[in-house]
Amino acid sequence: MLAVDIGNTRIKTALFDAQGQCLSIQAFSHRERQLVIDQMQAVGSGMVSNVSALNDQDFLLPGFRLLTAKLPLPIEIDYHGPETLGSDRLALACGAVCRYPGENILVISAGTCITYDLIENGRIYRGGAISPGLRMRFQSLHHFTGRLPELEPSDDYSFPGKSTQQSIRAGVQGGIIAEIQGRVEETSARFTGLKTLLTGGDAPGLRLSPQMKIFAEPDLLLFGLFQINTHHAI
Secondary structure, X not given: OXXXXXXOOOEEXXXXXXXXXXXXXXXXXXXXXXXXXXXXXXXXXXXXXXXXXXXXXXXXXXXXXXXXXXXXXXXXXXXXXXXXXXXXXXXXXXXXXXXXXXXXXXXXXXXXXEEEEEEEOOOEEEEEEEEEOHHHHHHHHHHOOOOOOOOOOOOOOOOOOOOHHHHHHHHHHHHHHHHHHHHHHHHHHHOOOOEEEEEOOOHHHOOOOHHHOEEEOOOHHHHHHHHXXXXXXX
């Protein structure tokens, strides 16, 4: 089956065999969506998560399902208005509980937005948080001020910053790290044995302390789509 993750900035696909082995992963820009559709037609079955402005109907091909909270899922959803819950967050939660059954899990996804999703006892999705992502923070500082430049992420920063560029990066990149650390500490105090997973396109560039004991799960969303597709077929 083919897992299709249509995000706000790019599309990723993963081809799985029947045993859940990932055979290949590809990434596409939104402009290359016809290549994704061609791949879907060639494979013939799978699951789609779409959180972008692209039209759902373009990807509803024979043999493919669009992920929503209405589908049978391997989790219970404790969330007001589950129909408003992003399919990416659903897929991440389902991937997490299938990979770490029975655990209290916090899934952090660092992409266009940073999302935090909490699953209790490997079964109940309790909700989470959404905040602006790395590039969104850089862009907003430039857009909503008169003179601050729009920067790209860099390892050349520290606090206190000794230039405007260093100060911006200390605020944005250092601020995200402090945010994540605070969220992990707060949640760990409430849920025993919390397992924290980090995923998303910006995750590899975050300078998180090894003492935080965060597990990298770069393809968790795609794995979650495979698990949901398998669960739906039972």
